Amino acid sequence: MHRRTLDAEFAGFVRDHRSDLVRTARLLACGDVHRAEDLVQTALVRAYVAWGRIRGSDHPVAYVRRSIVNAHIDESRRPWWRRERSVAEPPESERLPRGTEVPDDLGEAVRAALASLPPKMRAVVVLRHWLDLTVEQTAEWLGCTEGTVKSQNAKAVAKLRHLLAPDGAPPPVPVHPGRSCR
Amino acid sequence: MNDIKSLLAAALNEEHTPMTTDLRPPTADPADDLARGRRHLLRRRTAIAGGVAAAALLVGGGAAFMSLGSADSGTTRLQTVERVTTSAPTPVEQEVVLVAYTGKQPKGYRVQQVPDGWVIQGGRESSLTIAPADAKDTNPDSFVDKLTVLSASSDTPPETLTEGEPVPMGDRTGYYRAPGDGYQIFTYQDPGGRWVQIQVPAQLHWDATEIAAFATGVTVVNGAGDSHG
Numbered sequence: 001m002h003r004r005t006l007d008a009e010f011a012g013f014v015r016d017h018r019s020d021l022v023r024t025a026r027l028l029a030c031g032d033v034h035r036a037e038d039l040v041q042t043a044l045v046r047a048y049v050a051w052g053r054i055r056g057s058d059h060p061v062a063y064v065r066r067s068i069v070n071a072h073i074d075e076s077r078r079p080w081w082r083r084e085r086s087v088a089e090p091p092e093s094e095r096l097p098r099g100t101e102v103p104d105d106l107g108e109a110v111r112a113a114l115a116s117l118p119p120k121m122r123a124v125v126v127l128r129h130w131l132d133l134t135v136e137q138t139a140e141w142l143g144c145t146e147g148t149v150k151s152q153n154a155k156a157v158a159k160l161r162h163l164l165a166p167d168g169a170p171p172p173v174p175v176h177p178g179r180s181c182r
Numbered sequence: 183m184n185d186i187k188s189l190l191a192a193a194l195n196e197e198h199t200p201m202t203t204d205l206r207p208p209t210a211d212p213a214d215d216l217a218r219g220r221r222h223l224l225r226r227r228t229a230i231a232g233g234v235a236a237a238a239l240l241v242g243g244g245a246a247f248m249s250l251g252s253a254d255s256g257t258t259r260l261q262t263v264e265r266v267t268t269s270a271p272t273p274v275e276q277e278v279v280l281v282a283y284t285g286k287q288p289k290g291y292r293v294q295q296v297p298d299g300w301v302i303q304g305g306r307e308s309s310l311t312i313a314p315a316d317a318k319d320t321n322p323d324s325f326v327d328k329l330t331v332l333s334a335s336s337d338t339p340p341e342t343l344t345e346g347e348p349v350p351m352g353d354r355t356g357y358y359r360a361p362g363d364g365y366q367i368f369t370y371q372d373p374g375g376r377w378v379q380i381q382v383p384a385q386l387h388w389d390a391t392e393i394a395a396f397a398t399g400v401t402v403v404n405g406a407g408d409s410h411g
Contacts, residue, residue, distance in 0.1 A: 010219065011212035018210035023194055031193060041218060048219025049226065074361040110193035129186040143345075157186060164189070 010051050014044065017061050024065060027126045028072040028119075031111035039075075043067035065131065066141055069123050073142070113163040117156055120144075124152045125160075277387040280396055290333075294399030297329065297386055308332060310400075314385075327383045333402045334369070334377035343369050343377050351394040358390035368393045376402045 018040065025036035047054055047064050054060045114122055120142065127138045128149070135153075139146045280295040287293065288305025296302065296312055303311040304322025310331040311322040319326065334343060346359030346367070356370035366382040368390070378400065382393055 007216060007220075011216055014212035014215045015210055018212070018215070026194060027190055041215070044215045045218050045222045048215070049223055051219075070361070074365070106189075106192045107195040110189050114193060125186065126190070130190050148341075160186070160189065 006051050006055070009055055010048055013047075013060060017064070018044075021061075021064060021068060024126060024130060025068050025072070027114065027130055028069065028122060030115035030122070031107075039068050039071045042071045069127065069141055072123060073120060075119075109164055110160075113160050116163060117159065121152045121156045124149055125156045128153050277392065278385070280392070280399075283399075290403060291331065292401040292403055295396060297396075300329065303328070325381060327385065329383060329386065329396075330381040331400055332379045332381070334379050338377065343371075343379075345369070347390065349390045349394045351398050356390075356394050356397055358393065366390075366393060368397055370394075370397050372400070372402050374402060378402055 021040050021043070022036055025039040026033060029035040029039065043064050046067050047060070054063050057063060114125070117125065123142060124138060127133045127141060128135070133141065135146050135149050138149045138153075142149070278297040278299065281298045283293050283296045283302075285302065288302050288310055291305050291310045293302065293310070293312075299315055300312050301315045303313050303317075303320060305311075306322065309322070309325075311325060312329040312331075313319070313327070317328070319328075344357050346357040346369070349356045349358045349368070351370060354370060356368050358366065358368050360366045365384065366388070368380040368382065370378055370380075372378050378397070380393060380397055380400070382388055386392075388396075
């Protein structure tokens with residue numbers, strides 16, 4: 001197919017889905033818009049190069065989303081990224097000390113709580129709860145077992161609940177860990 | 183929408199750009215993404231074309247050299263050129279070969295081989311950095327586009343150390359994976375029992391076997407410590 005036609009199709013895809021892709025990337029990046037933009041750009045460049053093949057698939061959006069998740073996981077595995085993230089204190093104690101009030105801005109509190117999760121665990125939460133992927137699909141996307149997805153999801157949900165609920169108070173939004181392990 | 187999804191939706195709310203999951207997202211301008219995609223495709227095609235041209239030059243030059251050294255007739259020389267040209271491989275990437283390392287050993291590591299034209303930039307307690315001799319970035323703590331060896335942290339999840347394709351390396355087994363963007367990761371347990379992770383940049387054009395060959399010659403010795411993230 002002519003490159004001009006492919007470009008027009010790709011442009012249409014970007015128009016329709018980019019904002020949604022950025023939102024998913026922002027969750028993976030704990031609200032960091034610059035990192036989210038990097039993830040989306042990386043995924044869209046890959047999609048452009050392979051567009052002739054992707055356009056014929058059932059769900060091109062899934063391809064790009066998966067590419068975003070891969071880029072997120074890849075980045076977290078790189079030594080220089082890990083080095084930049086090094087901190088003297090555990091993130092949760094720095095960002096959201098236990099026993100303190102949850103900030104008035106719930107969004108900020110959730111982003112801080114997400115940041116306290118390891119990258120792969122955060123990806124599990126986003127895939128399972130934001131993109132509504134099944135345990136099987138999540139395991140396939142992340143290249144791990146279904147058991148790992150279930151346990152990571154349960155731990156993540158429990159940790160979010162713990163961080164977002166000041167001592168003795170219910171979390172801002174009820175969280176039910178049991179629902180995550182279907 | 184489940185409760186976790188509500189929390190995630192809350193995480194996306196921003197002061198100036200409130201968002202909800204139930205609204206159709208605003209239309210995005212594709213111009214920049216198209217431009218980035220085109221540039222990437224052009225670079226890729228240029229690299230491939232350059233590789234093919236370089237291969238053709240090498241093959242042509244070799245054939246010409248062979249023909250100049252021959253006492254055969256012109257007809258025979260032409261046949262020689264054709265035969266060599268048609269049977270030659272068409273590599274699109276130039277693999278950087280390993281050569282023996284003869285310099286001073288870095289702190290914490292013993293290195294037997296390095297990529298040809300690459301030098302050891304630094305050996306620290308947690309990492310060893312090897313880069314092209316003419317690399318502008320000489321900071322041993324910067325790992326972009328460099329060959330990096332890290333002694334794995336003791337708190338690294340065990341399952342991540344054996345992630346990927348098993349690759350034999352002598353009497354041991356390494357694990358190879360290519361997570362993307364051209365980078366490759368190779369993990370193995372050195373003779374002292376310490377897990378080592380090697381990060382290989384794209385410009386080396388190594389496969390798992392080549393990385394295993396390099397890894398076989400790298401040993402973590404006293405002085406190297408955990409690489410913490």
